[in-house]
Amino acid sequence: MRVARYQEADSVRVALVEGELLLPLPPGTEVLSVLTASPTERLAIRAGAETAIPLDRASLIAPLDPPAMRDFVTFERHVQGVHSSVGGGAAGIPDAWYEAPAFLFMNPHSLTAPFGEVPMPPHTLAMDFELEVAAIVGRTVRDVDPDDAESLIVGYAIFNDWSARDIQRREMQVNLGPSKGKDFANTLGPWITTPDELEQWRVGDRFDLRMEVRVNDELIGEASLAEMGWSFAELLVHSSRDAWVGAGDVLATGTCGGGALAEWWGRRGEQSPPPLAVGDVVTMTVEGLGTISNQIGPIRSPGHRVPAARPLSPAPGA
Amino acid sequence: MRVARYQEADSVRVALVEGELLLPLPPGTEVLSVLTASPTERLAIRAGAETAIPLDRASLIAPLDPPAMRDFVTFERHVQGVHSSVGGGAAGIPDAWYEAPAFLFMNPHSLTAPFGEVPMPPHTLAMDFELEVAAIVGRTVRDVDPDDAESLIVGYAIFNDWSARDIQRREMQVNLGPSKGKDFANTLGPWITTPDELEQWRVGDRFDLRMEVRVNDELIGEASLAEMGWSFAELLVHSSRDAWVGAGDVLATGTCGGGALAEWWGRRGEQSPPPLAVGDVVTMTVEGLGTISNQIGPIRSPGHRVPAARPLSPAPGA
Known part of the structure; x- marks a missing residue:
């Protein structure tokens, strides 16, 4: 199985990938529950997929939000x-x-x-x-x-x-x-x-x-x-x-x-x-x-820098 | 404000700390929503607290699950x-x-x-x-x-x-x-x-x-x-x-x-x-x-160790 995520309007969708197609899974599907599914559960997941859409028309995002x-x-x-x-x-x-x-x-x-x-x-x-x-x-x-x-x-x-x-x-x-x-x-x-x-x-x-x-x-x-x-x-x-x-x-x-x-x-x-x-x-x-x-x-960050460390002891002559 | 968490049977509770007392907040309260509350919201949170319990009778846990x-x-x-x-x-x-x-x-x-x-x-x-x-x-x-x-x-x-x-x-x-x-x-x-x-x-x-x-x-x-x-x-x-x-x-x-x-x-x-x-x-x-x-x-981990790295090239004479 291959499991992807893509952005659809304001929501994140999970989908199976088969060849050049994405098979969207019902809203609320968790990537980890698909990855850990048993062979029987996989059949049910596959059967519950919505109408396939072409992979090259979807805006893929990172397939997971890893805790660490x-x-x-x-x-x-x-x-x-x-x-x-x-x-x-x-x-x-x-x-x-x-x-x-x-x-x-x-x-x-x-x-x-x-x-x-x-x-x-x-x-x-x-x-x-x-x-x-x-x-x-x-x-x-x-x-x-x-x-x-x-x-x-x-x-x-x-x-x-x-x-x-x-x-x-x-x-x-x-x-x-x-x-x-x-x-x-x-x-x-x-x-x-x-x-x-x-x-x-x-x-x-x-x-x-x-x-x-x-x-x-x-x-x-x-x-x-x-x-x-x-x-x-x-x-x-x-x-x-x-x-x-x-x-x-x-x-x-x-x-x-x-x-x-x-x-x-x-x-x-x-x-x-x-x-x-x-x-x-x-x-x-x-x-x-x-x-x-x-x-x-191009650079998109204003690149704020912090000052150098404030030393504990004043520099000699300061 | 001081915000703590404690374990009560199988659930995690959030509470305010006042002196030697814990003031439990309703189940489902998020620590971060308490910490970011406006002055008016703080009054409402305080008013919604349940009956105080002695701090020394509660089993405190880490006050937060930080994402990073x-x-x-x-x-x-x-x-x-x-x-x-x-x-x-x-x-x-x-x-x-x-x-x-x-x-x-x-x-x-x-x-x-x-x-x-x-x-x-x-x-x-x-x-x-x-x-x-x-x-x-x-x-x-x-x-x-x-x-x-x-x-x-x-x-x-x-x-x-x-x-x-x-x-x-x-x-x-x-x-x-x-x-x-x-x-x-x-x-x-x-x-x-x-x-x-x-x-x-x-x-x-x-x-x-x-x-x-x-x-x-x-x-x-x-x-x-x-x-x-x-x-x-x-x-x-x-x-x-x-x-x-x-x-x-x-x-x-x-x-x-x-x-x-x-x-x-x-x-x-x-x-x-x-x-x-x-x-x-x-x-x-x-x-x-x-x-x-x-x-x-005492040590509670079995301390499993992994073998040394498998080198790319066999050692001389191997």
Whole structure:
């Protein structure tokens, strides 16, 4: 099953995707109840769909409002690329990376439409994307047993973690990870695909899905989802260890190898390809999951800045 | 006004706090609608309260379910203490700290009861607390104008960001900030106090509230909320720059000076006072906001660990 959401006048509608058609489900249908439906319930849901409409006539929005989003760093090749310009350690990757899948919580209010404009953030000269895949957790859980984890993941979608690299680099010096460099926009979509649709690409506990990102039709990076250092089931076991993971929470892989401009900047020692500019179109395709495509729009934020910290002690001579 | 929540059989109740009494509000009352009520609406809410019950007979829970929680690092004295053992720069504080208030998103599912037990997380030998104050944002906003920001903050509460320092230290080497070191528990409470209740402590755009934390009745740290490097209004302007901040979102100050064991470990070069142990009671009091107190319970998580990352290339000789 593929489950999408679209805007119809003032209301948000949920629909099944079949080929080039959207099959609207009755108003009030919850995306998560469709994703967690049993085979019998699926038949009833399908039977209750309204008249199909062409997919290309609908205005898709993010297929979910996740209560929380965790973004991991699971692709070794990406970490290697980003760290290679910085140096240190074998191939520049810290030992801690291999030990456990590190993650950060993202702004859950940041999701944009799968084909919508993403305005250029203010105060950046290094706008970038990150090609990732997101898994959706079906119910609220804590301390998930490794044997149960895979069955709790009810869908997958493409995820683009838009990043302002110069802002991110500066604020990461405070050692808490990025904040304003990554809180303005994330794109999830074009719809959510249930795991049973991906069985043909299964290799053990991974899915061998080809991932590609293009800027203005030029191929920038490609990878396989099977290159993940941990499986999605392992990401869920780790996330839920002594902590709540909510129904509908997103677990994103982090950037795949080659899936961000910053990785190429790290490998090449120069900003080539250049940072994204207004008008650029970023298109991501993941086998089995579809395509999302977003154009960078002009700055739409007034970009209010706060003053520097008020120091505790007056500066010498003040 | 002071607004609390408590558990009554299977349901969550909202109540006003007056002295040592709880005044239950009708079932279905939303905390945020009380916090954002106009003076006239407040009179109607107060008039609609049910028969008062003694505060000490109620089982308080977290006063809010925040859609998102941002935790900042706004206290210079804390940053100085933590960094002093690491060295580098003037007093060890990176220049980037002064430029803008860095923050991280927290697990929004982590809130525990103001007087509840906090189980010891598995796999840590360095359990710690962080004494903070949280502000609650009244409505969903983006690009808040500096002149409007203070009026959008509708309440304050004590915030304890429980931290497993050894886990945190290890995962921060991946450079994305802490994840499992801080996602298991946060305590918010005991209730939410509206800004008008704090006017007597106002000094410009700060509140001079005395903050104290005790372990088993021994005073560990004390500070004033007025020592913040940025005001709460500035934290909101910064958070909302080109990004959505949700109605009910929490903006927490980060640890005040002296408000965490790790700060003393940094200053002293040894783990003194010692990390928290099972049975320890951590009590935080902030003038005008009340007191929260939690005992560390035994480990309750099975502590499932995931295997190390599957490397892309086989190790030499494998």
